[in-house]
Amino acid sequence: MEKIILLIPSIPIVIAFILFFVNKKEFIPKVSIMLSSMVALLGLYGTYHVISTGTPIIGFDGLVIYNELSAILVPYVAILGLVIRKYATKYMWDEPGYKRFFVLLNFIFSAIYLLVMSNNLIVLALAWQLMSISLYLLVSFNVGSNSAVKNAKWTMIVHKGADLVFIFGVVLTYKTFGSFDLAILSEKWLSMSHSPVDNPTIFIIGLLFLIAAMMKSAIAPFHIWLPYTSEAPTPVSALMHAGVVNVGGILLNKLAYLLLLTPAVLNIAFVVGLFTAIFASLVMLVVSDIKRSLGYSTVGQMGYMIMEVGLGAFSLAIYHLMVHGIFKASLFLESGGLIKLARHDSNLPKRLTYELFWEEKIKSNSKKIFNYLAFFTILPVLVFIGVKMVLSEEFLEFNASIVILAFAWLTGTQLFLSFFKVSKSESLKVIFALVSSFVIILFTYEFVGLALEHFIYGDDALLFYEAATLNVTMVMSLVMIAAIMIIGWLFMYKQHLTDSPKAEYRSNNMKWLFYKFLVKEGHYFSILKIFKKDKA
């Protein structure tokens, strides 16, 4: 009976086929939503089955599996899909190609379900490519727009590259380990991890899969496709930022045991993830286009996700991609609705948050810098230590703990700044909100992260942390984190909490160059132009 759950990837294909024969426009979303809710229900039933029996559902000769990872991700994707379809019902009504949109949406969901539920590298490769082509057709949905088509082309080129790298990874995996079956491979990888592995081919395989994941998850230097695809319809943007871009994290989780054998690949993932997170977050602050800014925000979050994988916190990456997905999807869908509203009424009501944090109240007093410093450095460390002591026995055992501290702090601050415009006035509310968001995020990350870790990987989770741990002492880590936090705090303090009189302003060449570098998105396109000039 439970084997029926394995049909989930085929249901959206059936829906797409049915939609071909639906002629009445109002029935298209109804049929799509009604049948898609079946997927959500099946997904939830599957999750219940996996949790209650503790055994995965395997079928089609072991090609497809509904395991712990699927039990978390399939209901998430299905519910996200329902929300997007419901939203698109009205939003896309006036667009040409209404039926085409719903058909394509079903194709991409089918590819995502297949990707999540695949238990075979060939099936994974097929789903990996199916997703690329569906995404291309969705991103270029507005076919009349030259820029939409051009940006879709860039998206497709990066994804095609990812497909090729992935296929090479699969070929080498088969040649080295002799199987395509992920369950068999995972067992083999786990048993091999008990003794030191000295095989450069395994490193290359790990690296190929990491590069494939980086390309599809828009990690630097392959990030450029994502910020430029915002011309796609809002529901597609929501799907892209909440679902499609996460496939890198999903892939690395599926191949987690392989990465046990290649700690160097984990370390590379950490470095590129960290770089992407910082670079994209900085670019996000300076680009003038709000849509690109949102795109860079997602790139930054993907950087965090890959960084977590690099630390061995695989399950935390899953939690991160889900939380970020929900956050970003709601942001996109809300902004789409808001734009539509604003076209009718430009006087949108002020929000409560605006009145709370934005209105000028008291002039700032920069002498209190040390108080702030204490607030934003010592307090978070104390909170973190408290949380770790309450939740985990292995207190600060691995590097991951330290980075989670920085991550929680950064995310808390970013979350706060995303939602609220911070006043230039000195306000205790701002401090309180920053610290409380930090505490909430830290608690949820630690609590849910540990729960997920236990559910997906059980006792093996510790192996990943061990594999990913760099030989850096605790003191060094703490000093580095404190330095990052102080620099970050000073930057934010200057940006938001101080008034610098214009008369005292002095030009700073370095600062200006740095700003230009960021505002030009790392001169990414300038490099391409140089090649074009040479060609001319």
Add this chain to the structure above:
Amino acid sequence: MIENILLFLLAAGLPYYILLEQVSVLKSKHIFIISGVLLLVAIIGSGYIVKDHGPAFVIISLLSSLFSIYRATKTTNFYKLGYHLIVVNSPFFMLFENEGMLYSLALLVSLTGIYLIAQFYEKNYGSANYHHITGITLVRPYIGTYLTFYLIALALYPPFPNSLYFLEYIFNSDPDLLWYLVIITLFFGNFFLSMRVMKKTLFGRPNSNIHYVHMTAKEKATHMFIVVLLLLLSVNGVKEMLL
């Protein structure tokens, strides 16, 4: 050896279209048909002849393929694109002993679809040139859908058989330098050529100077037959690859 050289020529290991283009009585449509028929003969012939294509054959066909990719980027004619694509994919036939046959068959079926689309353009818009026939997806969804299917198949994307056979053979073969070169060339060559057509005719704003014509029921049925044929080949491809 002679049989293998013959097979090499039949499967478009050399860009013989350069010579055929010089013959004034032969139009691009005829060259497309000739190339298609020769490939079909090669596919049938490969069932009887034991292929023994050394690396030299593969290297020559790879060079022909690269040249044809370049030539294909210079044309906006469906017929020309068709016979260029036959040459572009010839290294696959050479590299994979007996297995390139099904891949070439899938290629031939997809190109039959392209041929019918070319005929449709020729009949209704004066020539098989697609340069200014933009926005087909918006104005004529049926023809847009079929053309999308064929181009996706040619761009080597699943679930179409071209991609499935391509993957099956590369998963079950031993990579070497030549192997990598052929795979990368075909993987990106087919992709870029197909995307180029998509951009130029499927996408874009509809051209207000053109009266877009609907497909007749017979034309729809013919295309449906080709798509079903492709899907049947896909089923076979999935079976061969996974089971």
